[in-house]
Amino acid sequence: MNGVAPSRRISAVSPPAAGAQGEDGPLALTAQQALWLELNQFYIREAWLLDERKLKQWLDLFTDDVLYFMPRRKNVPRRELHRELTPLGDLAILEEDKRYLEMRVARLETGMAWAEDPPSRTRHLIGNLEARRLEDGEVEARTAFLVYRSHLETDHQLLSGCREDRLRKVDGAWKVRRRMIVLDANVLLDKNLSVFL
Amino acid sequence: MAAVREYAVIDPVTGKLDRRIFSDQAVYDDELERIFGRAWLMIGHESLVPAADDFFHTYMGEDPVILTRDGAGRLHALLNMCRHRGNRVCRADDGNAKRFMCSYHGWTYRNDGALDHVPGESEAYYGALDKSALGLVEARVETYAGIVFATWDRNAPDLDAYLGDARWYLDTVFNRRDCGMQALGPMKWLEPVNWKTLVDNCSDNYHVPTSHLSSALVQMRWLGRPRLSHEDQFASPHRHAFVNGHSLTFRDADDGMPRYVHGISKETARLFEEYHRATLPEVERRLGALRARRIQLANHSIFPNGILGLRLALPRGPRKTEFWHFVLVERDMPEELQRAIRIGSQANNGAAGMFEQDDVDNWRQVTEASVSRRARRLPQDLSMGLGHAGPHPDYPGLVSERYISENNQRLFYQRWEEFMNAPDWARIPLAPMTARFDGTATMRG
Numbered sequence: 001m002n003g004v005a006p007s008r009r010i011s012a013v014s015p016p017a018a019g020a021q022g023e024d025g026p027l028a029l030t031a032q033q034a035l036w037l038e039l040n041q042f043y044i045r046e047a048w049l050l051d052e053r054k055l056k057q058w059l060d061l062f063t064d065d066v067l068y069f070m071p072r073r074k075n076v077p078r079r080e081l082h083r084e085l086t087p088l089g090d091l092a093i094l095e096e097d098k099r100y101l102e103m104r105v106a107r108l109e110t111g112m113a114w115a116e117d118p119p120s121r122t123r124h125l126i127g128n129l130e131a132r133r134l135e136d137g138e139v140e141a142r143t144a145f146l147v148y149r150s151h152l153e154t155d156h157q158l159l160s161g162c163r164e165d166r167l168r169k170v171d172g173a174w175k176v177r178r179r180m181i182v183l184d185a186n187v188l189l190d191k192n193l194s195v196f197l
Numbered sequence: 198m199a200a201v202r203e204y205a206v207i208d209p210v211t212g213k214l215d216r217r218i219f220s221d222q223a224v225y226d227d228e229l230e231r232i233f234g235r236a237w238l239m240i241g242h243e244s245l246v247p248a249a250d251d252f253f254h255t256y257m258g259e260d261p262v263i264l265t266r267d268g269a270g271r272l273h274a275l276l277n278m279c280r281h282r283g284n285r286v287c288r289a290d291d292g293n294a295k296r297f298m299c300s301y302h303g304w305t306y307r308n309d310g311a312l313d314h315v316p317g318e319s320e321a322y323y324g325a326l327d328k329s330a331l332g333l334v335e336a337r338v339e340t341y342a343g344i345v346f347a348t349w350d351r352n353a354p355d356l357d358a359y360l361g362d363a364r365w366y367l368d369t370v371f372n373r374r375d376c377g378m379q380a381l382g383p384m385k386w387l388e389p390v391n392w393k394t395l396v397d398n399c400s401d402n403y404h405v406p407t408s409h410l411s412s413a414l415v416q417m418r419w420l421g422r423p424r425l426s427h428e429d430q431f432a433s434p435h436r437h438a439f440v441n442g443h444s445l446t447f448r449d450a451d452d453g454m455p456r457y458v459h460g461i462s463k464e465t466a467r468l469f470e471e472y473h474r475a476t477l478p479e480v481e482r483r484l485g486a487l488r489a490r491r492i493q494l495a496n497h498s499i500f501p502n503g504i505l506g507l508r509l510a511l512p513r514g515p516r517k518t519e520f521w522h523f524v525l526v527e528r529d530m531p532e533e534l535q536r537a538i539r540i541g542s543q544a545n546n547g548a549a550g551m552f553e554q555d556d557v558d559n560w561r562q563v564t565e566a567s568v569s570r571r572a573r574r575l576p577q578d579l580s581m582g583l584g585h586a587g588p589h590p591d592y593p594g595l596v597s598e599r600y601i602s603e604n605n606q607r608l609f610y611q612r613w614e615e616f617m618n619a620p621d622w623a624r625i626p627l628a629p630m631t632a633r634f635d636g637t638a639t640m641r642g
Contacts, residue, residue, distance in 0.1 A: 070549070072384055074290040083292075091381035091524050094549050095540055103415040107551060110411040115554035152558070186290070187519060188386035191561065192554035 031133075039131050039141050039167070042174050047124035050196055055105045058196065059098075063170060063177040068101055070094040070181040070197070085182065093193065094181070104196075115194035121150040122195050128162075138168045138177070149195050159197065160184045204617040207610035212580035212603060214610055219391040219567035225515040232501050232616045233258030233512065235625075236442075237339070237346040237359045239503035240264055240274060242380035242523070244343060245291065250308055253291045256511050256519075257336060257347055263287050264345060265308040268295065274347035275310045276334040286333070297333075310335045342372040342642045343380075344507060352622040357640050358630070362593035363443035363499070364640070365632040370494045370506070372638045373480045374527045380507055381539060382523035386548040390560040391567070392502055392518040393613070395510040398556065399498040400437055400444035400605040403581070406430060408559060412551040421463030427601075435495060435600035438592055441628055442500025442612035444605040445594065448493040458495075459524075460534075460541025468534045485635020487591075500612060505546075516564055522547045579603040579610075593632035 029037070042061075049058040062068070070093040072086040086092060096104075107113045128144040147159040166178040181197050204224075206215040218224050238257045245253040246266040253264045254277065261277035263286075277285045279299035286297040286306055296313060298305040305314040310333040315326060336347040339356035341364070346356050353359065360367065371378065388395070398404065406413075406427045413425035423429075438445045448454075455461065455469035481489040502510040509521040524542045526535045545552040566572040582602035589596040597604040619625045 076289050091384060092543060093384055095543060099419055100544055103419045106415045107411045110414055113411040113555060114558055188548050191388050191557045193549035194554045
């Protein structure tokens with residue numbers, strides 16, 4: 001947990017972590033720490049769903065009004081870094097709603113989505129979580145990822161980047177309602193981008 | 198350049214193609230000289246450099262080129278190579294700059310290419326450096342309806358003749374409106390394939406019902422897109438035409454079908470139809486009734502490496518191609534419609550595009566078949582539709598009888614041979630222009 005033991009006996013405002021025990025009795029977490037744990041668990045769960053190809057369950061982690069967005073990343077001089085990411089409305093690598101995500105997942109099940117048949121072997125490593133609760137009850141969370149993809153015989157790629165998510169609770173479960181994926185690449189070195197990030 | 202080798206790779210009688218042209222380094226080196234060193238190459242769009250001093254970084258083959266608009270509004274295509282040691286003078290993808298300074302020794306060029314400043318010009322060079330002979334190397338530039346083309350060859354014909362009657366078809370997508378088009382993009386990615394396979398694929402409609410069936414099936418269900426099958430394709434009113442290396446497939450049907458395919462769904466169809474109806478009188482004035490009402494360009498490529506709209510297949514070695522994907526929208530199109538086209542196009546095409554991602558492994562394995570010892574001795578079979586193409590009374594170019602044909606593939610590789618075997622531009626044949634360009638649209642837009 002951030003590599004630092006939480007302060008003991010500080011009562012959590014909300015929600016308390018269930019069952020955490022310290023040497024001196026029950027361990028209380030700050031609301032911020034509890035949120036961090038909850039979201040960390042969310043992202044670990046998501047990574048396993050993706051790597052185990054349980055994509056229909058993965059789709060349930062998104063709200064019905066989700067925007068799944070991956071801008072392009074340009075080479076610009078340091079003094080013009082505000083132009084590095086292409087804004088929404090310019091051509092993006094992905095600008096998908098739930099319906100498009102559903103189509104992408106359904107496509108794989110036809111047995112004729114050749115980019116992923118046989119499927120890629122992926123490993124999603126998600127880390128560097130930072131989370132912040134917003135006034136409207138939503139949460140802003142960003143994470144860094146390394147995704148390894150191995151395909152067919154010897155094709156392999158390492159995708160590195162970050163996700164900036166907006167999440168909200170729907171029926172007691174966190175769901176992503178906006179995801180911006182920023183790749184650390186200008187020209188993608190991959191033959192295609194057929195795995196989910 | 199080595200002595201000109203004679204290439205005979207496609208047999209026009211049998212349609213057999215020597216597949217060694219897809220991986221041989223010596224062939225590739227010849228291609229850079231004889232095709233990419235001579236042809237008019239699509240390099241960008243005027244809308245990427247709308248204002249004075251704007252620039253956009255692009256490529257002519259493997260040569261890095263800065264497309265600039267100088268202070269007077271003139272376009273330049275400048276080799277991105279300092280004339281001193283050869284460092285690049287620009288590392289940004291795009292921007293606005295009056296000058297480009299080499300980061301090695303500080304030689305500085307104006308955005309029209311002129312060498313403006315050399316540190317130590319009088320002290321270190323004793324005033325002996327002829328700056329006027331050391332500007333950035335400039336290619337010839339011409340535009341067609343906002344699309345920027347460049348060539349290194351002074352003897353190349355003008356772009357109008359180079360495109361020839363292909364423009365009769367191209368106008369139906371690129372030259373419809375007075376307002377012109379806006380380019381969005383590009384998205385860039387590397388594919389482990391030979392560049393010719395991408396270009397060849399752009400008029401290969403035969404692959405669509407097999408390669409892309411999964412995407413067509415889900416889009417039929419979720420978006421209400423039409424069914425896709427071999428039977429429908431064989432019966433379709435589409436045709437292929439071929440002019441000067443440019444492969445064109447087109448539709449001839451007077452059914453008021455909207456001009457843009459990407460982004461049409463059951464929800465957005467109304468937007469497309471309304472726009473089509475509202476703009477038809479203008480398009481008819483610009484292109485004449487036949488082209489405005491009936492002809493619709495579909496998959497196509499512009500020789501050598503402009504593919505499917507404003508998209509580039511940039512050679513990066515015999516077994517590697519950098520793919521650049523742009524989307525073009527008409528400038529005063531309603532925002533809602535632009536959005537539908539943008540989203541539909543990027544969902545289908547590009548590295549992550551549902552359709553496009555399924556092409557790569559096929560193309561890659563075709564490229565690899567030209568490497569392995571046993572496989573490379575076996576030619577590709579491009580015999581489909583042999584003897585079923587020719588001149589047509591209504592459509593310019595060499596026209597196939599059907600939509601599914603390998604006529605354009607055979608002719609593409611014949612055009613490739615013409616470029617590879619010609620010692621200079623005077624020996625590269627151009628088809629005479631015979632099409633009737635009704636309407637007011639011109640090369641300039």
